[in-house]
Amino acid sequence: MNKVTFLYVLFLFSAVFAYAQKPTSPQVTITGKIVDAKTNEPLEYATVVLKDIKTQKLSGGITDEKGNFNIKTPKGTYEVSFEFISFKTVKLPNRVIDKSMSFGTIKLKEDAEVLDEINIVAEKTTVEIRLDKRIYNVGKDLTVKGASASDVLDNIPSVNVDVEGNVSLRGSENVRILIDGKPSALVGLSGTDALRQLPSDAIERVEVITSPSARYDAEGTAGILNIILRKGKATGFNGSINTTIGDPTQLQIAPNINLRTKRFNLFTNLGYSYRKGPGNSLTNLSAFENGVLQSTRIEDREFERERKGFNGNFGLEVFLTKNSSITGTFFIRDSDNGSGSTNNIGVFDALGAQTLSDIRIQDEEETDKTTQFSLNYTNNFNTKGHKLTVDFQYSDSEEVETAFINDSSGVENNLTEENSQNTLVQTDYVLPLGKNSQFEAGYRGQFQDLTSDFLVTRTPPLAFDPSNNLVFNQNVNAIYSQYGSKINKFSFLLGLRSEITDVKVRLVNTNDNFDYNYTEFFPTINLGYERTEKQSFTLGYSRRLRRPRFWFLNPFESRNSQNVIFKGNPGLIPTFTNSFDLGYLQKIGKFTVNSSIYYQHAVNNIERVSRDEIRPIGPGGTNEVVTIREPINLSSEDRYGFELTTNYSPSKTVRLSGSFNFFRTQTEGSYLYEQFSIDNNNNIVSTPVEQDLGNSNSSWFARFNSRITLPGKIQWQTRMFYRGPRKTAQSEIKGLFSANLAFSKDVFKEKGTLVLNVSDVFNSRKRQSLTFNPSRDNPTTINDQEFQWRVRQISLNFTYRFNQKKNQRDRQRRGGDDFEGGGEEFGGRP
Structure with a gap:
């Protein structure tokens, strides 16, 4: 600082x-x-x-x-x-x-009638509305039993997780993921893999924050997803054990244990999982000249993944006084993953005659170990919300990946070593002013030191060596203050956050240095009007940014395919966004409608684009077209949309919910690059090209959930999801449909629960896309690709609770949550 x-x-x-x-x-x-x-x-x-x-x-x-x-x-x-x-x-x-x-x-x-209702509440995902966020209590959602954090997020309205594990909020992947309100090692170096390994039973609730207050990081232009882990509140020794078996191979055990006395609270969430599952992809790369097909390259890849992982979260909260406590938490994740793939390659000329046949075999091993230590001090000066919290967090993550590749052109060995140390220091102070107002201020410092060493060796040597060594340092110092008040039916929360960012990127192999230093201010405004107990309005404004993560800055080239490659761009700069959100909540009897209209304007927007190169590939070093995908900064993007979430409970045995999100984007900007071609002497020549990537696109996604109580108190839950087609200036992505089914039955006098879960019933969760280079109007290459990360999964889950009632656990948690202090809760109501 x-x-x-x-x-x-x-x-x-x-x-x-x-x-x-x-x-x-x-x-x-x-x-x-x-x-x-x-x-x-x-x-x-x-x-x-x-x-x-x-x-x-x-x-x-x-x-x-x-x-x-x-x-x-x-x-x-x-x-x-x-x-x-x-x-x-x-x-x-x-x-x-x-x-x-x-x-x-x-x-x-x-109250006997309410008790019956509470039993159902404990079994479903409930929603609470706050001035600046929506809270989804995961409860006992059947379709995510025995699953992972990725599956939990994919079951939340406004959120979508694609087949590769990328998380998006309202159709945008520029979303910040926090654990217990802070950046965490639980997300790891590779966020998608870490979320797949965190068991769903460790999650208590997810907060969807589309208009974050000044208390939160300015990172994440679409908003924030805050995952809250379970911490037992019930007195005495209690807990649960969650086990899962499935096909394709799935074994998981996740105990949650809690011991609470007058002096301390000891809690732990553990999880061990073993998964083995197939996946596949099919790529059809066609090359054109003056609109005439010249050749086609087909890659048919089958892969088998094996994932073994252990997660442990151990915490001790000591009650220093009646109003103050100190909590220490230690987290460890240790995973050992492997995958093998066979890529059958065929190249055909314009007449369809095969000119090349090859098999590319790739075996990968990856170890990932992360440790994190957290310390929190909380002092509630009184019951009115006067509060001081101080946090310290340190994490160390190490990831080592080796890959062996064998094809007709030679043998290749890849080694990737990544190591990251992260330190966080944070303090927040909340001061009530009178009955209905409060002031809040705080500081947060985040410091990251990361190295990534990527080494490629091949016999015979590659004409182009993609090896590189990246050193990445990012320090962010932030201060904020905000003031909120409630006047009759009107609430407001006004805040200002300042973040000082210092980024250093060093490419050791090429001696290229990139330094970024900037100080920015981020105002936030959240307004609320509660017309009646059943009708309310909210209006939010926030300025936010998206800092390029290190994997977007790292220019290493993926090696799964020789002809379709993704690489980072160390020249990326942050995206800045102004966001507006107007929300409306209406309850009519047993029917609840929650809707919003939103608009975002972004500058220096980060987009993935594609271009073609000519490189010597395959046996004999034949010149072939290679598609390069990389992120760049475009000039601007305007995004606006409409969101609707409904809940209807016609009876205690039937509960229905649905959500619909429509959004439209308007992008402006151009892409300057070198276009490669082969002259009459078979030499590779380049020509500078500036391509207009301006584009407009409309898309939507919808989700439907039903929960029905069958005879014998068997619970039947169905979830269906559809995401509409999308397009950019260079690509088209087809629509995607998936459906999950689950059945549950309580046993052992409600101490145990059995859940049968079928994920992706129709085996339809596949990404199908077309990419046109350089543009859709006049392509020189068309890449037609289908990708399926995992096939249909059938699993059986059993949960056993000891010294813990279903309804008692839920109401204790809800009773505490409704009165949590802190600026982010101000002006809200369940």
Whole structure:
């Protein structure tokens, strides 16, 4: 952190703490205890709601682990309510509170009708709406039982995970993924692989943040996906064990264990998985000259992947005082993966006669080990949201990949070694101002040091050596402040974030250096209007950026195919986006509609583009067309769309939900590159070309979920997804449909649950695309490709819970979440 940043942070917190010492108006204190009327056990996280009869304003608090509450409030006349999920509410109307007083012991009785409802809630994905985000409680969603974090995300409205594991939000892959609100080693060096290895049972909820407040990173132009891991809140020793078997080969065990006492909370999420599954791809690369077909290259590749991985998350929370705690967490991921592929290659002339036949065999081994240590200090000064948190996190990731390739032109060995150290320092301070306002400020420092060494050796040597060694350093210092308030039915949250970025890219083999230093400001505005309890409006604005990740900057060339290659671009600069989001929520009886209209304007937008080169390939070094795919900065992109999510529950046995997202993009920009050709003397010559990549495209995707209770209390869940076709200036991607089925049955007096899951029932989850180089209007090559990452999966999952009721676990979690402090929760309601 430079001196200017340090002085700014020091001044900011000095001002905040000085303000915090200002005297407040005199208040009285109400105390009491809430217990279960049947067992006399204290109810932790029960709520006390104070409704001012005169102003109709709400305030209140929650009970501690002994069921006690201690709440400060101004003098007045209130309607006092004592509530706990699945218990009947006790109300005391027109209670005059003009001095400190005790309500004694309040006994709540269970509500049988609500208990039936809670059992269903615990089994489904529920949604909570906040001023700046939507929260999806994963619960016991059947279609993701025994699956991974990727499958969980793919089941969330607004989110899509393609066949290669790339995550997109509202059709854009420029999305930031956080774990427990922070960048994490759980995402790893290769985010898609890490998400596939994190078991779904370790996830409690996913927050979809399309209009992030200033508290969050400015990274991610489409928004943020925040994955919250499970941390037990129930007192005593409890947990669950989750096991899965499947075909193609799938074995998984994921225990979650928790021990909570008055002094500490010990929690752990473990997971071991073994998967072995086939995949395939078919590539048809046609070359043209003046619109006339010259040759066709067909690559038919079959591959088999083997993945073994262990994930361990160990945490200890120590309660220092009634309001403060310190939590240490250690995470480790250790995986050993392998894959083998056979690529049958055939080259044909214009008349269809075969001129070359080859088999390219590739065997890969990859080890990935990540460790992360986190330390958190939290001090809740009172029950009104006055809070200070301090975080420190350090992670070390190492990935080693070896590949052996054999074809008729020779033998090739590839070695890739990547190592990354990441350090995070963060502090957040929340200060309530009066009853309905609060101020928040904080600092976050993220520091990454990464090396990537890619070595290719081949006999005989390649005419073009793709080996390279990259050193990447990125330091980001950020400070923010925000202020929020609620005036009657209107809420607002205004924030400003400043991020100072220092990036260094070193290409050791070529001695090329790329340095980027910039300071940017990111304002955020979130407005909310709650017209009634069943109707509300939100409006959000944020400025955000997309920093190129190291794999987009690394110019190494993929080696799965000799003729279709992806490489990075070290000259990429960040994308900056201004985003607007208008949301509407309406509840009509058992029908809920949540919709939004959004618009984004991006400059220096990062897009993947394609171009052709002529290289000596194959036996004898024959000159052939090679398609190069790489990311570049285009001038601008305008994206706008409409999103609709609905939920309908006609009865306790039938629950239906659906989502629809339509979006349109308008891209402007050009691509300057060297176009290669062969002259009459069979020499390779190049010509500079500037290609217009301006393009407009409309697309959509829809998701439907149904949950039906069959006779015998068997739960039947169906999920269907369709993504419409898309196109860019150089490519067309066909529509994709997939469907999942799941059936579950509780056993052992609801301590255990069996789930039969069929993923991709019709084996239709395939990406089919056409790429035209240099353009669709006048192509010199057309690449027709079909890719399937995994085939249909059938699995059987069994979960056993000990000292843990389904409904009890869920309501304790929900009771705590509704009263979490922090600026990101301000103005929200479930």
